[in-house]
Amino acid sequence: MRRRTLLKAGLVLPLLPYALAFNRSALAWSSPSQGGAIATPRAIDATWPDADHWERLRKQVGSRLIKVHSPFAPDAPAAATKEALAHLGNPFYLGDEPSLTQTSGWFGAWTSQPSVYAVAAESTADVVAAVNFARDQRLRLVVKGGGHSYQGTSNAAGSLLVWTRRLRQIQLHDAFIGQGCNGKQTPQHAVSMGAGCMWIDAYDAVTTKAGRYVQGGGCTTVGVAGLIQSGGFGSFSKAFGTAASNLLEAEVVTADGKLLIANACTNPDLFWSLKGGGGGSFGVITRVTLRTFDLPDVFGGMHGRIKAPDDASFQALIAQAMRLYADALCNPHWGEQMTLLDGNALGISMVFQGLSRDEAEATWAPFKDWLAQHPEYVIVQPISAVALPARHFWDAAFFREKAPQFIANDDRKDAPPSHMVWAGDREQAGWTIHAYQSLWLPGSLLAAGQQERLAKALFDASQHHEVGLHFNKGLFGAADDVRVRSRDTATNPQAADAFALVIIAAGGGPAFPGMPGANVDADKARREADAVERATAALRGLGTKLGSYVSESDYFLADWEHAFWGDNVGRLSSAKRRYDPMNLFNVHHGISGSRG
The missing domain is CATH 3.30.43.10 (Uridine Diphospho-n-acetylenolpyruvylglucosamine Reductase, domain 2)
Known part of the structure; x- marks a missing residue:
């Protein structure tokens, strides 16, 4: 089950991970x-x-x-x-x-x-x-x-x-400098947002209306503050970084009831902890300020689906896709995902920026030439690119006029006209998670001598469950400044050296307690959880103690602190002891102050 499918004006643009996880207890x-x-x-x-x-x-x-x-x-x-x-x-x-x-x-x-x-x-x-x-x-x-x-x-x-839903104020800045940072920072373009803003609010204000770019999440209804605290990968993170790495300042109410300003100059330990240290662990964010970027002229996507006739051919197809990715796609231009689907099929749902449609097509020409030389593969959906003006990428009015089938509106009376989600995202509204696991895959696996090993492990995993390779959620191949900023966050350092986050997951329909007709098929959920576990196990040997993304991870993960934050755990624990010594902000898999 795919978690999100991002559709944009005639192109199928991915949106983030898969369905989610269950395990044993x-x-x-x-x-x-x-x-x-x-x-x-x-x-x-x-x-x-x-x-x-x-x-x-x-x-x-x-x-x-x-x-x-x-x-x-x-x-x-x-x-x-x-x-x-x-x-x-x-x-x-x-x-x-x-x-x-x-x-x-x-x-x-x-x-x-x-x-x-x-x-x-x-x-x-x-x-x-x-x-x-x-x-x-x-x-x-x-x-x-x-x-x-x-x-x-x-x-x-x-x-x-x-x-915090009602804290929705938005203010754009042409020359923002953090509190206490005069003489220490260069003024920069930025946007300040209340903690209740969703990413559609941010994209509407910054991109659609102001013609700039802010790095956020793919799903438009995700909260701005929550994404930043989890790390905040988006479709174009290899080009612009994570939401956490672009945080310039936050206003935070800490456990003692004080409102603190947190930035690189004021309360810097709290500021660093908020950048990927986990939501709801250090205080209540009321306002954030993020850097914004010049908007590219074009955003676009590449979509297709190829079916292999047998297992050996599917492993060869995976190997060829990894070759293409290593040679031509592992760079700031490309993001989003390829999916290893049931029935030995490869799904392609990627996005690009900084390229024209023709340049994007040319990038994929070697892969399409290889397919042409191997007629045994079935082209279920031809691989093709579509591009659109970047300013319209989250423009609800544009999509309602040009391609209404690709979005879903907030269908309530008096809903803001900017409020839309990608049609595929509605599948996850209210859903029940059966299983969800994620692993960062090291960029070293893209070396020529490692690609066959990578392809074999991916094939083995795909025989148990669908596998999503989310290339935008690993920063290997990203711009140098992006990786530098990422390393100055609490996110597991493995993310900067990973070429992708692999996500394997499953889920079912809404089942709120007391909801009429709610039904969780326990046998199905257990079968799916087992399949997800077996698929993930096939990939764990690709690296040593592969980390996991805090906001998209297994509820039952054993070594979760090091999986989420690696060597950053000690620094986070120190900040927790300072700002919340009695652990008022107590969440599942939240950082503890008990470590030395």
Whole structure:
């Protein structure tokens, strides 16, 4: 099952990974307390704050303190349930509903559970009030912007939710300098955004309207702040870097209720930790500022599908594709993915920038010539390029006029006209994860003497499950400055030397607790989890302790700290001890301050 397929005006442009992961145990959504945490999941009991306490919080935040009700709760009004079922495939609706999340659960791990109360923050003061209340009352605190966390970190029963969705202000800068950085930084083009912004908000303001580029995620409904904290790979990361590496400044409410500015000159340890150190671990981001870039004239994509007649031919096809990638595609011009599909087929769904359509076609000519010399392969879909003006890449009005079939609109009354998702992305709205694993593949595997070994391992993996090679999520072959910036983030250093992130995963339909018709096929989920594990095992021998991408990884990953952050773990733990010594911000697979 593919997680996302990005379609753009007559071309099929990829969007990110696959479906997601399950493994073996039956943990609840919660994780064990770490480092003497003061806030742990709990039911409403005798220690729950009484009505007077909640009233005092209400006086601070006013009507922004809301009681959270799931539309699928037993006592939910029939009209609310009907509306939820009608809009369940609309990720904008899911994001605007504080009781729901973009993933309804992970089989054997967690299910989406609403908080008891939420502070629908409209200002930093609202966030400060919520953080102070949760700390003083020893409540489990949950932070949600976009709500796309696969690990279940943006939901928890018996909790107080800091909901940043309404923090949506956007400001463009022609000469930004971080606080405390006068004389230390060169002014640069940038954009500041509230933590509740989604990437479609960013692309609409920066690219469609202002004609510049900001590096973000492929899925348009992902939250800006959450992506930055996880690392933030996008379709063109080999050219422009990750969202984390382009962060210039953040405003953060820490566990002591203070609003801090974090940049390279002010609170630099916190700033570095926010750049890929994991969402919800160091504080509540209220505002971020990212560098922006000159916009290329053209963005484009290359799409095709080739079927091999037998196993040996498929391995040869994989080897030829890896040869092409090593020789011509492992550079800042190209991003996104190739997929090894069921039935010995190769799917091509890549994007390009800095090239014309003719130049992109010429790049693939050797591969197409090779196919022409081997008529045993079936060209299911011809390999072809399409290009469009880069300014229209996320332009909803352009797509509604030119290619409406490739997008899905926010179908609710009075929805912002800029709000669209790629049509393929709606498949994941509310989905249930069955299995999800990822590994970074070292760039050394592209050396001529290693390509056959790589092709054999990829073939072996594909015989168990579909395999996605996400080339934009490894920075080997990227521009030098991109790799330098990446190494100055908390992301596992392996990412800078990896040519791709391989993603192998599976999932099913929405299954929110109490949802009418919800059904998780447990036998199917277990079979898929087993297949994903066997496929991933075939690739683990390609390197030593291959790392994994924090936001797209296995819930049950054993050595997750080193998989996500490598040698950066100690530095992150030090920052955690400084800014959250009592572990108020406690999430599954979140960094702990307990290390020396």
